[in-house]
Amino acid sequence: MNMLKIRKIISTVVLGVVMFTFVGCSAKTNTAPKSDSKGVKEESTVKNKDNKIKYATKFNVEYLDNDVKVVTDGADKKLLLVPKGGKKPEGYDNIPVINTPINNVLLCSSMQTSLIRPLDVFNSVGAVTTYDVDKGHIDEINDRMKSGSITYVGKNTALDYELIKSKKPEVAFIISTDVAKLGAKFEELGIPYVVESSSLENHPLGRMEWIKFMSLFYNKEGEADKHLEKAEDTVKRVSEKVKGKDKPMVTAGVIHDGKFSxxxxxxxxxxxxxxxxxxxxFKDFEINKTGAASITNEEFYAKSTNADIYVFEGMGKTRPETISEFVKQAPIIENMKSIKSGELWSSQPWWSQSVDKLDEIIEDLAAIFYPEEFKGHEVRHYFKVANR
Known part of the structure; x- marks a missing residue:
């Protein structure tokens, strides 16, 4: 073998070694765990698991190895959910840890009791706020409060923090509007709090998907998905049934402090x-906002006078028994079309504790709007106010 061939062979071997070293180092660099300034691992370490969040916009979840989850709650706060007995992964030092499944929680909204109903985890509730045992509408909560296994700790405006501390909740679920007044106090007590913001969603199925949010803390995503798939099927069926029909004009408003909400x-x-x-x-009124707004009686009448149906979705404990009783609260509505024709429908008292049943509520509304198309359907979440 001459010297020229020997040199070519040596060059080829050297080049191969260099390329192997470069590629190997590059591969290690790209797959090594990294953390950003907030102590959150980069996407390269997150499993490609479908979290199936289709409609909700106010929370998120990322699945890591070993069934660890990074949850972003309704206040954009990140939480690390680690199975009990599991190990916290490296690179998440700045994120609060909650061990799952939780089994001693404080619910700070009566609506949250309906978010956990499809999960069958009422035994995990150790304390509640704002829930009225005499007028609550979820039997599983009522029975446990009466037996003493669930403790009432006061209204959110006047909580008994000593009592709360003695109950040692693993997690306190609060709503977004209570973060300022409750968040700091729970931190002081060393109680992890989680912000539930289902009411800020702009789609009913988005609000219902907060059942999925709650399920993350119980490792019960399967149960949540099953319930939500059924709800989605109901909504699709109703949508198809009313598609192309002449739409009735619908108004809705609650009288509060001399104005309409x-x-x-x-x-x-x-x-x-x-x-x-x-x-x-009011479909075009403040379309970029969620929730409710106050308007004058005159403004409400002007927009609603020709409405075919009036839906009263009261959040309080009382409901109008007759149309005349309802009109007394705001006499200006007496000559509205819906009132004169007796088409005033009121929500049932349990309506606000039925977030898990919004698909049923939508079907009820469709049956009210199109009685001929929904013959045989029993309206459960509303009742027609007596015309006398």
Whole structure:
């Protein structure tokens, strides 16, 4: 073998070694765990697991190895959910840890009791706020409160923090509007708190998906998915049934402090009326916001006078028994079309504790709007106010 061939062979071997070293080092660099400034691992370490969040926009979840989850709650706060007995992964030093499944929780909203109903985890509830045992509408909570296994710790405006501390909850679920007044106090007590913001969603199925959010803390995503798939099927069926029909004009408003409170165009209630086939009179009012807004009696009358149906979705404990009783609260509505024709429908008292049943509520609304199309359907979450 001459010297020229020997040199070529040596060059080829050297080049191969260099390329192997470069590629090997590059591969290690790309797959090594990294953390950003907040102590959160980069996406390269997250499993490609479908979290199946289709409608909700106010929370998120990322699945890591060993059934660890990074949850972003309704206040954009990150939480690390680690199975009990499991090990906290490296690179997440700045994120609070909650061990799952939880089995001693404080619920700070009566609506949250319906978010956990499909999960069958009522035994995990150790304490509640705001829930009225005499007028609560979830038997599993009522029975446990009466037996003493669930403790009432006061209204959110006047909580008994000593009592709460003695109950040693693993987690306190609070709503977004209570973060300022409750968050700091829970931190002081060393109680992890989680912000539940289902009411800020602009789609009813988005609000229902907070059942999935709650399921993350119990490792019961399967149960949540099953319930949500059924709800989605109901909504699709109703949508198809009312598609192409002449829409009745629908108004809704609650009288409060001499004014009308109406659900704005960007609210999930507005979307519910739309899905059920109604032409909501306030659908174009503040479409970029959620929740409700106050308007004058005159403004409400001007928009609602020709509405075919009036839906009263009261959040309080009392409901109007007759139309005349309802009119006394705001006499200006007496000559509205819906009132004169007797088409005033009121929500049942348990309506606000039925977030897990919004699909049923949508079907009820469709049956109210199109009685001929839904013959045989029993309206459960509303009742027609007596015309006398």
């Amino acid at each position: 109406v659900r704005v165009g960007g609210s999930y209630q507005s979307k519910m009326y739309d899905i059920a086939g109604g032409d909501y009179t």
